[in-house]
Amino acid sequence: MLLFLLFSLVGTAALATDNGLPNLSDITAAEAFINASEVAVIGFFETPLEERFGYKEFVEAVKNVKPIPVALCSDKEAWARFSIVSDTIAIFRKADNHQENLQLSEAKKIEADGLARFITMNEIRYITEYNQVTAVGLFQSEVKTHLLLFINRGSADYESLKDKLAALAQEFVGKFLFVLIHGVKSNEKSLGYFGLTLRDLPRIGIYDSNSDMKWLMPEGEISTERVREFCQSFLEGDLKDVKQAGTLDPKTEL
Template identity: 60%
Template structure:
């Protein structure tokens, strides 16, 4: 909480805003760094100005994706810090230390719908709920190891486990993507089946190694922070490599 307040104060001190401006403006490198650090996911429009192509479209997109912080920067010296030379809309996400650039000169037709799609398909958080849209970002990420929380939405465990694993996820930034799979959603039944699970078996935690296409389940029991942390470390240390994979047999698990 104190960190959040600190960043809020820092950003407030280095943003330049106008009463009628649609988006906050980042006036120097310090402001840009503070903005990028202020949330799990942010978007910066590195644009020539508010009267140039891309600005109004970005404003409209920001209103439709209001869970994501969006700002603009017109200062070319700051652009250079990020290796940019032309109008670009950049998405910064902490879950895998990734930056995704949309160079406007390469966009055939710039529309708010396209920018909304750009943001939502690349939206990953410390714990990301799996669906058809977020799947794109998850599988395009350079981080191929996923810690999966299988839990039925609407249950008493859902919010508690989501918060617990979301708090653990920053410890494994760049090593794991933490993914929540709602077992109560029919379209997720294939994901459960891949691990040999059914909705009545939940909640459970598993690891998926995208590079090797291998998967493991944490044994049944309390899904404590310590157990999940140790499970992640076991994978990173290579201790799961010889363990029979989840879903290989009806009751296969670690």
């Protein structure tokens, strides 16, 4: 069962409900809850909660997703602050400064499984693991350029590289989404698109969906400085004249 994070926000501003979800009683509590995590989910429901369309399904859904901070909010000033006009499930993300809303009044049918998928699909973090579900949210984001870490999960530098890039991603909010692509069979097409095999990992790449172009960072140490320079080279337009990944032998430098 999902262990919900109960935040000590401002005294009694966040009160636990019968289902264990904190109830955010004002704007200050809501903002503190959102700011405390990379991703946060708030169910904006009017009271009494049990009578609201989709409420029971929402409570059931959040039991079946991996740990994400989840809360409820009925305060109308907080609703106005986040442009909520009716019962809504909202996901707040720092990775691309985005608020993703599901307005329940516009849904013909609400099911717990569908709400769980909505939450998981939109759980974009500073570094997001690529899979069939998160791919939807990644490509729906307004940030269309992805910095990719291709890596085998069992490699000795797996955790250190993942943490290093997650920290670097905070410098490029609104410019890149940082994406982790594991070297597994289900991702073979993604690796092949960049001209890579499992033996070539770890590698760093950039994919720009606006132009449908892709590049690999030259082989060598995957340091914070090199990845930062690689990102800057894209932003400054220096990669436009560089051959795309997949058009070269993967061991040939750009």
